Amino acid sequence: MPKANTTPLISFTNRGLYCSAGDFYIDPWRPVDKAVITHAHSDHAKNGNKQYLCHHFTKPLLEARLGNNHYQSIGWNEVVRINGVSISLHPAGHMIGSSQIRVSHQDEVWVVSGDYKTENDGISGAFEPIRCNTFITESTFGLPIYNWLPQHDMYTQIQQWVQNNKAKKTTSILFAYSLGKAQRLLQALAMFNEPIYLHGAIWNMQMALAATGIAFPQVERITPETLREKLKGAIVIAPPGAEGTSWMKKMEPYSTAVCSGWMQVRGNARRRNTDMGFALSDHADWKGLLAAITSTGAEKVFVTHGFQSALSRYLNEQGIWSAEVKTAYGNGEEENENANSATDAINTTITTQQ
Template identity: 50%
Template sequence: MHHKNLLEINDCGIYCPQADVYIDPWKPVNKALITHAHGDHSRWGNKFYLAHRQSEAVMRLRLGADINLQTVAYGEQIIINGVRISYHPAGHITGSAQIRLEYGGQVWVASGDYKTEQDKTCTPFEPVRCHTFITESTFGLPIYSWRPEAEIFAEMNAWWRSNRELGFSTLVCGYSLGKAQRIIANADPEIGPILLHGAVHNVTEALRQDGLQLPPTRRLTSDTPKELIRGSLVVAPPSALNTPWMRKLQPVRTAMASGWMNLRGAKRRRAVDRGFVLSDHADWQGLNEAIRQTGAQQVLVTHGYTAAFSRWLQSQGYDAREVQTLYTGELGELQEVDEGASEAE
């Protein structure tokens, strides 16, 4: 018996006709299932939202306290018009989920964004068995291979300690939702105080509200005493780089934490002293391993290196193809820098 596809892509997003719901729609719809709270996946204007409970406070912060939002735990099942829907850990950021849909003997999983490396700020990625897997490919080329985060954070803390001894404050820029909290969670509070740019502070407080455990931090304001700033670690979004806001940090050493620091020239272009290769997305090996563990035969590639990655999957025997979506993956981080102070106080 021939089934219509359980999910299809139309001009609003990833659509499930049987349940009449969308996954991470980019235009306003009636019912939106949200994988995680990043702006390219969780947009304003939907009539109803379903998300993981650890996304609640941050989604209300970004989209408005009054959005019509229902939340679920990982593994909890919701049935809409016969379609069984459940959320499973994606390991991307706090509250991020892969969404599993089952109907008429078909199982589809939409990954949203994911990473396979364990990280203190989120429930570890769990492979979900399915017939069709919709995957991202933000870093879907063999040149992307991440070092263990423990090594990266050991380097970052050593650099902060040495800056402090030399009388500098240390500014590390990372996306204000996800990357920033990972930096905070792994910073060594014995070295000195951890201060947050307003945009990072607001998101961090929302995530604490949803249960995220982090070392103590303070919001950096115009009243923060100079002697507290000197030698401190300051966490800010990339958009704060080279803006007047940075004056109060002088003398300062600067760094950017991003998967894109892997590319030669990216660090130099962004005029920072250090680049730490740290991504909230799976690297080449992580993507391949995750896809293998789903057991899926059909793979749809939504964003990143879609053409190259889907060709590679075809060569490995998968029924793979790229689909056009409006998700940006970690490119959002680069745009945030280039557009200047989009998230400044």
């Protein structure tokens, strides 16, 4: 009697998540022949692959970051078949173009979520729960202490902070990751109906996003020629790497704010030596992670980058089979932005119920 095939549909290898039946990888961290990409952040989209499959909105971002390559792009819910394996992309809600990867073969369905958030931010596509046998989830903010305010409330706080700075003729500098967070801030600050000034790193990504056709407020790039007077009382968005550099001197007097989920933990704004911290994240909070996982109906859940041990343990306690997996993700954006600041959160007892 022939032996049953026990090879999992997706394996965890030293190159990344590998589907042997289809002979492709998902978000590989080493060069491969065929790569399916969840989104354009640098820890999930690496250079050196021969072929890339991604969402239409992700393609111009990969071109801007990785240069000329063999890119194939598809829309959400569109099915592509590779060696008999069906692949489709579904909104992850993490950033523009971010997708969950549904992989189906011989009645077995796996979903690789990449990074995701469950609140619809209005520009990234609403997270779509996908029924599956096995779900691979992130756990960047996988502790009960991480519980985001509704986006509208967070935007209102940011808008009020900027308005107060304007009353004092103080420049508002918001530090945010150049892909995802910066675009949400543009959305939040559109109400001021004035040009928003961008650091060059954010400007470059914003120009790539212009190819997607999504409307944004008017932006201007800060250059050496930008007059100091133009920046007085203005709104500026810059990447975290610009914080504390001489680049900021032209903006004086200014007030700074860090926009990151890590700001949820008390004292992080003070440790970052910033004037304000806004817990604005492009990742699901604790309740969002649990809601997303249970909505899949998955029999097995693999937990990757973040607080994977805590989340995996909690899921097992709730009767959902789970295991943690080490990956190379979380080394290029918010996950790694303030890793040392999580010490207080690690000590939080996992007692929150779904």
